[in-house]
Amino acid sequence: MAGAKGFFTDTTLCIGCKACEVACKQWNQLPDDGLLFTGMSYDNTVHLGASTWRHVAFIERPVPLSTQDAGAFSWLFSSDVCKHCVRAGCLESCPTGAIIRTEFDSVYVQPDICNGCGYCIVNCPFGVIDRRSEDGRAWKCTLCYDRLREDMTPACAKACPTESIVFGDLDELRTRARVRVEKLQDAGMREAYLYGEDAASQPGTEGLNAFFLLLDKPEVYNLPPDPAIPTKGVGRSWISMAAAAAGIALMAVGSVFFSKLGGRS
Amino acid sequence: MNQTFVGRPVDRVQTDGRDIDTSLAELTGEAAQQITGAPELAGVVWDQFPAPRAGDPTYYDRPLLKQSVWKPFIPLYYFTGGTAGASLVLGAAAQLDGSRELDKFIRRCHWIGIIGSTISGSLLIADLGRPERFLYMLRVFRPTSPMNMGAWILAAAPSAAITAGLFARHSHGILQRIGEAAGYSSGVFGAALATYTGVLAGNAVIPVWKESRRVLPVLFGASAAASAGAIFDLMFEDERACRITRYFGIGGRLAELAAAHSMERGAARVPSVAQPLKKGLSGVMWKTASVLTAASLVMLMLPRQNRKKRMAAGLLGAGGSLLLRFAVEAAGNASARDPRATFHQQRAGQGTREVE
Amino acid sequence: MPSGDGFSLSNWPLFRQLKQRDLFGLEQTAASPRTEALTARTASADRIVPSICPYCAVGCGQLVYVKNEKIIDIEGDPASPISRGCLCPKGAATFQLVTGSHRVQHVLYRRPHGKEWETVPLEQAVDMVAERVKRTRDETWEGTDEEGHPVRRTMGIAHLGGATLDNEENYLIKKLFTALGIVQIENQARV
């Protein structure tokens, strides 16, 4: 049962129905996060957040899909979710140990531990995790940790009518995804590619446990083109800090030393 | 671009956004206990034709990243923690001097360190979403998290200072040595306290912070020295101590100005990353901070130092240092709101550049 | 150390870190007792009741999880050859549809020219409706049409609705109302 699990979200199969969004809210019993009309195509969810753990992006482009005869236009959908990065910024920055890596290799925020320091929020390269001011804790997709414990599929993947969201063992998902891209490319869909499927393709996170098949630049979907978790470069900061600390110490000692001289002069 | 509008109010007399009647259903899901407030009525509406900009696309110009949820307590904490830390360093340096004439000064340094750390801790707690869980910071030892490290440092620094203070009266024996060791270690922790916040802020995905991650500890450290100097400027001290703090303050201020300049130059490699340091409220804050610091530096460098000048320099320096922390915070938030900052930064090869 | 929320000194993760020589504390050592005991709530259901989605006519299978006579979850039935466990957003919101606080639980009555709703006991309300049906039927009865053909009906009463109801319900509606001589019986199929 345990072992690395994740999502493969194939946007070429997504029909933008938002079943994933609602199934997630239903299972996790999340509240709504405002009834606001945005003017952004059919996307009134806008982004992932403390109360929204699945978000379907709607992109209207004046560009045709290479396999579609529908004029100079296409409408892309993509169901975004926490990526459960192999190296996760939120996890590594969490000072309380509220965020842990589970036996399924997913990243889980323990709501009974989180003290709402907010540090994970500025450490997520995908803008996923967030805090609701009234609640004070950080929240995000749990990969349905509770369901996985019972060998159940996460709510979003289970609900997805078109198998755009596939849940499974990561190894299998990666194979499936590669076969899928090949098939699509053979069928003429040259623009299809995988996003974050492994460490090689996304060294900054060492790969995503929830990865995607996309049809346009990541930016179009509001995904970073080359994300890196901060902790990956933190060594340099510490070195720099050591230097700075030494500098202050030196300055302090120097001040004390020179003050003696000054006293004499 | 985007305009704000007010949504239609809905008659939600009693709603938690789930609106489940608990006599019909059980609410035991993962987020069933998530507390919600009044529904948001204001939002941003996209008022253009929906199409990603060719060549430089975004998702309706919506932020990619979440901006920090920190309240003003955090930049204030950077300031108080820095001041406290730098004071402890100064105390330890004075201890090194070995002469009894600095005892009072050392005590004062320790006091500033202890009070500053206490205020800092309180500020940190006040900023937490769940303040009652502040001690969870010490639940684990997680070296990957600068904030966890900071918590340990923040716990250690005043503890050392208190120990040093307690044992300061002992002039011999093991207790004296403990006192001395505690004094020196308070200096070490103080140096860490004064600079780690730079690691903390730089260890983030926010473009302008991320871009400055190497200079931020220096900037914050320098600024800490400057602010500690400024705080001492505001206090009456004996001549020797005044000289120490003046030198220290001048060094800090110089370093702060240099580091700030370096940070600005570094960020400018990607124009949209540097944007918040140049434009908008954060840009004004950032520039004003440097002006204040420079002014205080000039005050300290003027010949014929007197109490008035010291006071002026102290106020200007503290103000500059404080504003600097707020400017960094504001710049980070502005940077987080601009998706292009991240996209351009990463497209410019600054994404996994440091990963290799 | 703070108490509550699944924390106690004995399982201070730092101790566990030391014990297990876990330098980083990123994994299970940092788990709380709640996390360790976490399991899907459906596992504790008293019964799982098969159902069908009430929204569109695709007819997806649903499973209703009940515990202590309360619904704890509604989701897709994987056994259905139609839906294979999937649901659309509306189907996925069924839990909120049936357990939401929007559901009125009392009979409401608005008297003629009244400005507010009042509550009436259910039995009394049904009595009142029956009385009105009888009165209206008797007042508006048509034995024959203008040309003398027998019509045996009332045009004074009409009905609308049925596409969201069960077949059995439609059957009784049609049966009773036809026996009463009501012909204006319609539903969404024509709306």
Add this chain to the structure above:
Amino acid sequence: MAECHPVGFRWVMEARERGATIIHVDPRFTRTSAVANIHVPIRAGSDIAFLGGIVRYIIENERYFRDYVVHYTNAPAIVSAEFQDTEDLDGLFGGWDEETGQYHKKAWRYEGADPEPAAGVKESDEEGQPIQHNPFQAGHSDPTLQHPRCVFQILKRHFSRYTPEMVEQTCGIPKSLFLKVAETLCRNSGRERTSAFCYAVGWTQHSMGVQYIRTAAIVQLLLGNIGRPGGGILALRGHASIQGSTDIPTLYNLLPGYLPMPKAKQDKDLATYLARNTSPSGWWGEFPKYFVSLLKAWFGEAATKENGWCYDYLPALTGDHSHMNTVVNMADGGVKGYFVMGENPVVGSMNGPLHRKGLRQLEWLVVRDFSVTETADFWRDAPEIERGEIRTEDIGTEVFFFPAAAHVEKDGAFTNTQRLLQWHYKSVEPPGDAASELDFIYKLGLRLKKLYAEEYGQPRNRPIRDVTWDYPLEGPKREPKAEAVLREINGYTVADGKPVEGFTSLQDDGSTACGCWIYSGCYRDGHNMAARRKPHWEQNWVAPEWAWAWPHNRRLLYNRASADPEGKPWSDRKKLVWWDQEKGEWVGYDTPDFIVKRPPWFHPSKDACGKDTIGGTDPFVMQADGKGWLYAATGLQDGPLPVHYEPQESVVKNPLYGQQCNPERVEWWRKDNPYHRAYDDPRFPYVITTYRLTEHHTAGAMSRWLSWLSELQPEMFCEVSPELAAERGLKNGGWATIRTMRAEIEARVLVTGRMRPLRIKGRLVHQIGLPYHWSTKGLARGDAANDLIGFVADPNVSIQESKAFTGAIEPGRKSRRRSAAISGPPVREIDPKRWQRDLPPARRKPESQHSFKAGESKKEH
């Protein structure tokens, strides 16, 4: 389909992944278009021209499936020499009567034959003629398809003007795109391949809605795509049991199982009624068995042979008593009491203000729903109340709101869109006073029996006495047992009460009772077949043991056609049902929809009757001639073949014929229901179409109150093309005001490339898209799009025309919430003398006293 039936669409996606071509024809680029291979933007209301173009393409290029067409359709049947086509009469068929505004349908009949419409004459008028044999039995057919009056040749001529150029000029579909679609469809049909058509109310809600489906049927019959796996014309119905509520109809003109309600004038007694509805050939020859069994089920022991099985307990029809007439009748004070169960007509039906006007005239109204809908609250929450035109205290209607039980709080079966009866179980008790409709109606029935107990002497009260109403009760609230009702629907033998095997066991001698013959077998042997839930992985791909389909658990209707005339599958790829020579019966993956032991080579004798007339190559057993009808000699009001007419309100003149609109369409000429000019109305230059979104459900009573759905589509909006936005100064995210003569509404604006102006005869035609889910209550709100739409209906089934009409749009929030039904039209009337609609005039309903021309004034009641 991806929009409104996402889970059904899963199978379309799977087909696409297996290589199927998905063609999406829609005025808008929707979620379906987004994943389709081809999107065909079309002018709303022009589908017959498009489909007619495909018919022509198939015939002209000889792409039809000849073996199928010759054997399984009525293409060879010869039509009477009387017949005159629209080709001859510029858009009218022969038989038009200017006086009545109706056709004499005799003018369309077969040579020497009058086959009855599919289900007897129930859909027809009084012209039911002496019954004759079917044309094939009578020898009036030409299998070479050469006879100039054979259906095939008539079809060819009729559609000859539907050229690709004409399609382009009518629908706005470029010729090249049209040809691509036609060719793709043809290439994908034949022995090895099949194509399916899926549609929803975008096809039916037109003043010629039935003919839309007829055109698709012609295409599918010509290509051999009916009765075969992967083929068919699939109605995607919108409500959980909208199919069930048609089968067991809460509809005025039907009795359960598509038996017609008696008509006062024609059906004076049982014998006449049976004679008029029993078809001499085909399966409807069984009609008396079903009808008598129904009366036995309803009136039990009281129903005897002597009293005609209580035939005269049934009320009779004198015309069209469908929904819109009821509402008009209500507005004019004719209806006193109204039951609304699980429906919100003020939002979901056309011309909401007219509905509310009707509700105000009622003495009493009963609404059953989950929460107080706009319909229940019309007396205090409505634009006219807000505007001060109507005062709450002046409304005399007494309103009862009963909370309804949800589907999880009651046992019962929904019939889904593929005729599958699926049982849902009660999982918890309904809260508070909430109760099922079953319980409510049952208890209401008991009370009425009691109230009338003293008055049973009067004959008119006897049906109340005799209607069988003994259902076992169960549960803490003593509710009637739904399974007992299902058992009655299934039918049982009167002597021992045992459930019958199926409709073949039913008799016309009173020995059996059956509540709905097509459902017979759903409770076979006392087993609730609808409740079967054998997992799909434990059975074949047809999954015959999951729930139960009517009739007789046949999953694919007319599946005899999946085999060739000899009874062999057309191809191995497409095999479903075939003749097993050894067993001497039809076998296959699905239950054969045919007489199981009837061999392919069976030919009925000339004097055979009823089901004995069904030959071995007559898959369409419900038709009098066993054939798929390319040409509908009877059964339709508005012509034996589909004709492209413009909607009641259009932006163009009919490019195909002089006749602008469906001549038989039903109109309501009333001050509270004004119409625009038939075309080129300068006040209303844009086409408007309405539709649903994935995130909401119809009139919103099941979605607008839910936060998880409301947050996804929180407000009413309209969709316009960037070109129209530029023309009218509309801004994305801003507001627009939309007007018709009926009403004015406001909506947020989505400017989108998904809406495209169409080029028709060099002119740019703009279309406006309006989802119709919102109104004044619930969490997500907005104006109701349906307020804009007037009452106009198809003549065959009285469905309204809501998918194509005209209107005006301007930027900003300028609605004063005026409506024709209350404040007068929000747009100025054009000089009535200049105001002329198409000729000949349409039939007008209701007659005389209620109808008057727009522009005339008449006091409100």
